Amino acid sequence: xxxxxxxxxxxxxxxxxxxxxxxxxxxxxxxxxxxxxxxxxxxxxxxxxxxxxxxxxxxxxxxxxxxxxxxxxxxxxxxxxxx
Numbered sequence: 001x002x003x004x005x006x007x008x009x010x011x012x013x014x015x016x017x018x019x020x021x022x023x024x025x026x027x028x029x030x031x032x033x034x035x036x037x038x039x040x041x042x043x044x045x046x047x048x049x050x051x052x053x054x055x056x057x058x059x060x061x062x063x064x065x066x067x068x069x070x071x072x073x074x075x076x077x078x079x080x081x082x083x
């Protein structure tokens with residue numbers, strides 16, 4: 001059995017396909033779901049970035065994947081977040 005979780009938290013994705021968080025919801029958070037479910041699919045706002053500071057935490061990993069939705073900041077913003 002699989003689970004899908006939707007969040008308003010914002011994540012960044014590096015060119016290698018890894019999804020990262022600066023604060024909450026790192027991969028270790030999702031491992032508790034993996035005790036019950038076969039996989040976790042997170043639906044959240046994800047933007048592509050070239051690189052990140054070294055203190056960010058990996059959010060995806062084995063059996064945890066992300067479905068990215070547009071990373072807008074406000075209703076009138078473009079998808080990139082700029083006006």
